Amino acid sequence: MSDLDNQLSLPAKGRPVYERKAVKPASLKALRLRENVLAYAFLAPSLLIFAVFLFYPMLKSVYLSLHATDPTGQIAGYVGLDNFTSLFKSGVFLQGIKVTALFALLTVPTGMLLALLLAAMTHTKLRGMRFFQFAFSLPMVLSVGSSAVIWKFLFHPTLGMFNYLLSKIGVDPIPWLTSPDWALLSISLMTVWMNLGFNYIILSSGLQGIPDEIYESAKMDGAGPMVTFWRISMPMLSPTLFFVLVVSIISAFQSFGQINIMTGGGPVNSTNVFVYSIYQEAFVNFRFGTGSAQALVLFAVILLLTIIQFKWVERKVHYQ
Template sequence: MPLRPAYLSKLKVQENMLAYLFLAPSLLLFGVFLFYPLLKSVYLSLHSTDPAGRIAAYVGFDNFNALFTSGLFLDGIRVTALFALLTVPTGLLLALVLAALTHNQLRGKRLFQFAFSLPMVLSVGSAAVIWKFLFHPTLGMLNYLLELAGMTPVAWLVNPDTALLSISLMTVWMNLGFNYIILSSGMQGISDEIYESARIDGAGAVTVFRKITLPLLSPTLFFVLVVSIISAFQAFGQINILTAGGPMNSTNVFVYSIYREAFVNFRFGTGSAQALMLFLVIMLLTLIQFKWVERKVHYQ
């Protein structure tokens, strides 16, 4: 009997070692591609660098001070927040409506699901090139349709007032497939017996959607909301291809500002400081959502 606790302790150590052995490949990948770049960014943010990226001198928090005093941080966050406000609610609402419309057993349902999911298979670069042709001021399809309707053509990407809206339109379309698939899958996970009971009690379609579908779908909606906000704050590809941060910095979101500071101006210290600030902002937004928004989530 006295040997039993020692034996159990030894068995537990062996199980933990076996678990870490299986986790080792994943931990190695995380270390190389996540933790090391993060630590390297912290190190670079405290130093100034030459155009070749070599460490020139230790500057402490001067890079962070320059970030706030120059207005780069506030301008980047303002544009990024506006971009998120234009894309996240619109994309979430459209995907929810489309998922609700195709949830019932309608004729041609699979065809509609395929059409709505199609944008997800395109890369950001391919989608941006397609929309760049659509946004062309003279040859683009969008202005052609506006002229047919008797409306004035729009300078989609060259007008500071419409450039961010244009990129938001393309981003909503690009993310619609992912949002639609996730929400549609969430709706399919709701038992039909619940809907049948509600209809027997005399509940209409609107009441069923508001009182049953939305509460039971809230975990899925919360997941899509968190992922969409993070994706909006990390948007880069479509902005780099369509506007390159212009015109007049109207689309200079925070990630593109980091790219331009580090790989165009070759100020890797300031770029690393911006990247760390973006990391903190995204982490703060995620924590806020889990603390307050998740209270509205109904887990079965």
């Protein structure tokens, strides 16, 4: 009993007692379990969609690639890796790999350079730039089918606008889609235009994300437009360029719609790319085994190219 209690003469029962009530904390494992259950409950619709439209078709492709099918598409027997062996012995399949690689080389660098040039040209505050930004983004709103039909008319040997303009300057008509020498180049030209809207929007957004203070500091230090672009804009735009590069390569290896509508893989298999070869094998010839094997090879090629880009190309990316 303290002196203060003696002076105040407080009764023992009337003294305030401050005791901390023992609260049983929830178990850490129970909290984590509750959070995981809640997270998976929110993810359940997306996981269900992925399971139905992604995981199940992939597992089905693996299963079909190990079997032979009859003309109706039914499983005829187990063949192991024979479907893959016959693919790499097939001249048409190897030609398809070559055509797909050439198609990617024609479309990816050209599309990125053109979109970067247009984005840099319209990255100013001059009047009328909004109109050009809107015009350069227009190809994105058109579907692959609509774009292919429009360009097929433009490439028409007698009624097409391109040959009409060439005739006005004294150039002979070009067999855009009917010659093996011109067909792939024509498809590539159309694909570059079709992907221009997406590439332009992404790169233009990346340029707008660079702070203006950096440009002002460079201008005060006497840096010209070209030096500013190469020393400031390009390094700070490298994450956006890397993203566009990865997406463009994947898109090039998955191109199908424009080729199916404009050339049908011809002439003489000059535009018979990877995905169109899979379509022909599986849904025209009804050989689902070899078609699934080709699809798995395509998946492996895209995965390998993506890993290479993230392992070596990403080293050149400058993250802020």
